[in-house]
Amino acid sequence: MSAYAVPVQVPVVDLPLVVAVRGPSKSGKTTLCVELVRTLEAGGVRTGWVKRTHHPLDLPAKASGRVWGAQPSAMLLRAPDRRQLTLPPGSDSAEDLIAAVSHHADVVLLETHRPEPYPAVLLDGSQPAEGEQVVAQWHGVGGGQDLEELATRIRSLLPHDLVAARAIRRAREFHGGRGCPGVVLGARLALAAADALGLALPDTGKRLLVVAETSRCALDALVAVTGCRPGRRTLRVDDQGKLAARFYDLAAPRAVRVAALPGLREKADAAFPALERFEAQRLAYALLPATELFSVRPWPFDLTESDLPGKPHARVECRVCGEEVSDGRHIEDETGFRCRSCAGR
Ligand SMILES: [Zn+2]
Structure with a gap:
C-alpha cells in the first residue's frame, strides 16, 4: 500500500473511529465522503458524517420552521426516507459534534478544512499538521488511487470483530469513563457466553438469566451487554470475587459458566509490550480471541423456582x-x- 506511507500508530478499540477528511474548499471532500460512506456501509461498517457549516440550514418553510422559531430544546421530523433530529447548535468542538452521532456509527467521517486531533485523509496536496496522523494523501481516483483501497485502509483501522466492539461501546457508555480493562473483559465474557448458548445479545427474548461472580467493573458490562437487570430478576450477584459468571438459558434449559483465564495481565503485557499496562490490557481484552481469554464450561441448571423472573x-x-x-x-x-x-x- 505504497500510497499510504505514514502508518496510524495505535489500533482503535473504542468506537467510533473518527477520520478527518481534510482539504481546502472545493477540493472534493464531500465527493470523497459520499463515496466512502457508500463503500463502507456496503461492507457492513456503520458510517456517520459530520460537518460544520456557516450557512443557515434550510428548514422547510412550513410547520417545522415555525416550531424551530419558538426555540424548542429538540425537534424531530420523520419523513418516509429519514428522521431528522434538530438540536440547538451547542459548541463547535469536533468532540462534541462527534458525540452526537457516535452511538450510531462505527466510523465517523469529519469533513473539515482545519486540522483536527484525528487521523486524516488529506486532499489536494494538504500537508500534515504537527502531530497529525495521516491515513492517506488523496489525489482522487483520477490521480491513480483506488477508492476501495482507501476504504479497506480505513476498515483495517477498526477492530476486526465489530460485534464485539459495539458491545464494548455499550458497556463503556453504561459504566462511564474510558472503558477500563474490566469493562472490556466483561463485555467479551458476555459475548463468549452468548456464543456458547447460541443466543443473541442483548437478550430480548427473556431467555437469559445471569449470575455474576463479581461485583466490580465487569458487572456493569454484563448488565449493559446482556440486557439482563437485577430489578427484572434476570441478573444477580453471587460475589465470589472472580471475573466469572454463570449464564442460564431458561428456554433450553441449560447453563454455562464463563471465567477469565489465569495470567491474562501477563498475556496482555506480552501482546502489547510497547504500551502501558492499562492500555495493553484494554487492547488485549478487546482484540484477543475469546479462547485465549476465557474458559467456557457447562454448568448444572441449578436455579430454583424462587430464583426465576416473574x-x-x-x-x-x-x-x-x-x-x-x-x-x-x-x-x-x-x-x-x-x-x-x-x-x-
Ligand atoms: Zn423479621
Whole structure:
C-alpha cells in the first residue's frame, strides 16, 4: 500500500473511529465522503458524517420552521426516507459534534478544512499538521488511487470483530469513563457466553438469566451487554470475587459458566509490550480471541423456582418483625415464618 506511507500508530478499540477528511474548499471532500460512506456501509461498517457549516440550514418553510422559531430544546421530523433530529447548535468542538452521532456509527467521517486531533485523509496536496496522523494523501481516483483501497485502509483501522466492539461501546457508555480493562473483559465474557448458548445479545427474548461472580467493573458490562437487570430478576450477584459468571438459558434449559483465564495481565503485557499496562490490557481484552481469554464450561441448571423472573412465588409475614418476605427467602420451622434477620441468619 505504497500510497499510504505514514502508518496510524495505535489500533482503535473504542468506537467510533473518527477520520478527518481534510482539504481546502472545493477540493472534493464531500465527493470523497459520499463515496466512502457508500463503500463502507456496503461492507457492513456503520458510517456517520459530520460537518460544520456557516450557512443557515434550510428548514422547510412550513410547520417545522415555525416550531424551530419558538426555540424548542429538540425537534424531530420523520419523513418516509429519514428522521431528522434538530438540536440547538451547542459548541463547535469536533468532540462534541462527534458525540452526537457516535452511538450510531462505527466510523465517523469529519469533513473539515482545519486540522483536527484525528487521523486524516488529506486532499489536494494538504500537508500534515504537527502531530497529525495521516491515513492517506488523496489525489482522487483520477490521480491513480483506488477508492476501495482507501476504504479497506480505513476498515483495517477498526477492530476486526465489530460485534464485539459495539458491545464494548455499550458497556463503556453504561459504566462511564474510558472503558477500563474490566469493562472490556466483561463485555467479551458476555459475548463468549452468548456464543456458547447460541443466543443473541442483548437478550430480548427473556431467555437469559445471569449470575455474576463479581461485583466490580465487569458487572456493569454484563448488565449493559446482556440486557439482563437485577430489578427484572434476570441478573444477580453471587460475589465470589472472580471475573466469572454463570449464564442460564431458561428456554433450553441449560447453563454455562464463563471465567477469565489465569495470567491474562501477563498475556496482555506480552501482546502489547510497547504500551502501558492499562492500555495493553484494554487492547488485549478487546482484540484477543475469546479462547485465549476465557474458559467456557457447562454448568448444572441449578436455579430454583424462587430464583426465576416473574411474580413473587411466595409471600409471608415474619412473625417477629412483621415485615413481608417474598420469593422464599424466609425461614420456616415449627414456630412459623421468620425473616432471615430475625432468625439470626
Ligand atoms: Zn423479621
